[in-house]
Amino acid sequence: MKLQSVRGFKDWLPEEAIKYQHLIEIARRELRLANFQEIKIPVLEKTELFVRSIGEVTDIVQKETYTFEDRNKELLTLRPEATAGICRMVIEHGLYMRPKPLKFFFIGPMFRHERPQKGRLREFFQIDVEFMGNLTPFYEVELLELALKILRSPVEGKRDPFNLEINSLGCPECRPAFRDYLLGALEREKEKLCETCKERLLRNPLRILDCKKEQCKEIVGKLRPISEFLCKGCKEHFEILKSLLEERGLSYIVNPYLVRGLDYYVRTIFEIKGEGLGAQDTVCAGGRYDFLIQELGGPELPATGFAIGLERWALCALGEEGLPAILEEAIKPQAVFIPLGDLARRKGLGIVKTLRNSGFKIDAFFEERSLKALLREADKRGVKFALILGENELKEGKILVKDLHKGMQKLVEENQLLEILKES
Structure with missing residues (x-):
């Protein structure tokens, strides 16, 4: 029997570990300068946490989690993302009683049972950043600028491979109208959808907007964007956000079909994509989740955050072959x-x-x-x-x-x- 690692679980060879640690040190430095505090959450959580937070009908909960029953007959899940665990921590330890805003970051592995490919592993490392408090577009832009600064630090003075895409998902007041429109429009095109999106139509139709299959992209391209359904408050918020990005000199693309795979996002969502990564080109992603802590049993506490995929960041910023000169010297x-x-x-x-x-x-x-x-x-x-x-x-x-x-x-x-x- 030939012993080798589990598919989708990767060893870090010394030269790879040097790359990743170099990027982690950059992120830690920038986050501490912005007064974010490092925390640690367990690798295992009760499955109920992810069902309640991510959504029972999302692809992640239905298909991608590593879930098992322990000896006490309790369902446990290897964390597929960090936000839910951090929210649980804030509630369990009463951290919401501390002066606001709460600013945390966490670095560690996540686990999803996806098809392994370039830029996508079943065990992957993330730098997760969360901001909780009285949110305004100013805080959101500050967070976006911080994410871009972290990503661009290793390539400073060279070609910038990172591009910011933003969208607004609206709020509980205006999103139902878009969902109803989406269901009706996609139902009429149901037979043309890929098999995965036919399932999503019943469970999570917003995810169809993010499908990479050509037949689905063609259908989505003819749909009315969510921006046409935003309420007055969401429209004004998004306009202020865009104007602040422009004032800060941060270029962006409004992607009206950008969605996130988790149920808890509202209003601003974003992805920072890296050039040269192929289909899996999202290096950093995040957005607002104003009601998640409340839905998990805590107080009303608006929040936003982002996660950087460490392996994808390394591919985009440092390349696949060898070590940059600065890291060669370091080892x-x-x-x-x-x-x-x-x-x-x-x-x-x-x-x-x-x-x-x-x-x-x-x-x-x-x-x-x-x-x-x-x-x-x-x-x-x-x-x-x-x-x-x-x-x-x-x-x-x-x-x-x-x-x-x-x-x-x-x-x-x-x-x-x-x-x-x-x-x-």
Whole structure:
């Protein structure tokens, strides 16, 4: 039997982990500057949470969740998204009593049983950002600008591959009229829809607007957009939002057929798409969910947020092949310590610890191989300095520092190593 990973679950090799951690550090930096606080939610939640929040008739709940019964006969689900769990946390711990706005972010894996392809995995990592409080279009634009800043940071000064699309889904007052129109119009075209959308027509007709099949796109293109059904308040809100984006110099596209796959969204929704990703080109998506916390048993607390798909962001910003130069340097040790003989290895343990405690990235070869072989190994890693401690160096109480890039070497006192490494 050949052992390999589960389909759609991916290993992070060292060079991939470096990419992802680099992007996570960028996101953490920007989010903390905007005073968002990092939290952690469980990977498992009661299935009821996702049925109540995401919607029992959505594709995610019906087809895509990893749901199972535990030993206590309780239905549990691996989280398919983070917003529901964060809302549960806010209610359970009474965080809604704290000064507003509440600003949280969470980084971790999500799980959906979808068909794996480029940019879509069954275990995928997200950077999830949530804002809860008295929402105005100003807060929403601030959040959109923050999302774009995070995404664009790794490509600053280069070609910008990210494009913002926005839409308004209306509110509980105006959306029913659009839904009724949609059902009637699509019912007349039912036989032309793909099999998936025929099912959606009964469960979640809004999702048909987002279908990628050509026959469905052709039907959707002839429909009246939701903007024609918006109430006065939703129209005014969307116009203010657009004017603020323009004032901030943030280019956008109004996509009248943009929807989200979850039931809880109202008014503003958005997607930030990345060039060169193929069909799965949404790198970041989100919007408002003003009534979700209330529907889950909490108080009235309007909210908005977004999630960045880490793997798609990495593909778009850093590419598929190799590591950018800045990350290549990040994975190299600053020096390799090479002790020759048992006595040198014993003393070397202390030297290596001292250098690492001083903040230097040091690799060490504690094995019985020839100096030539160990230097060749150090050279393969692209390291600049080899710190050699042999029998002669032990007698003199010194260390041989060999510059592998320049081919130069010199004997130095142990306490001089820190200065040499600082200057490198």
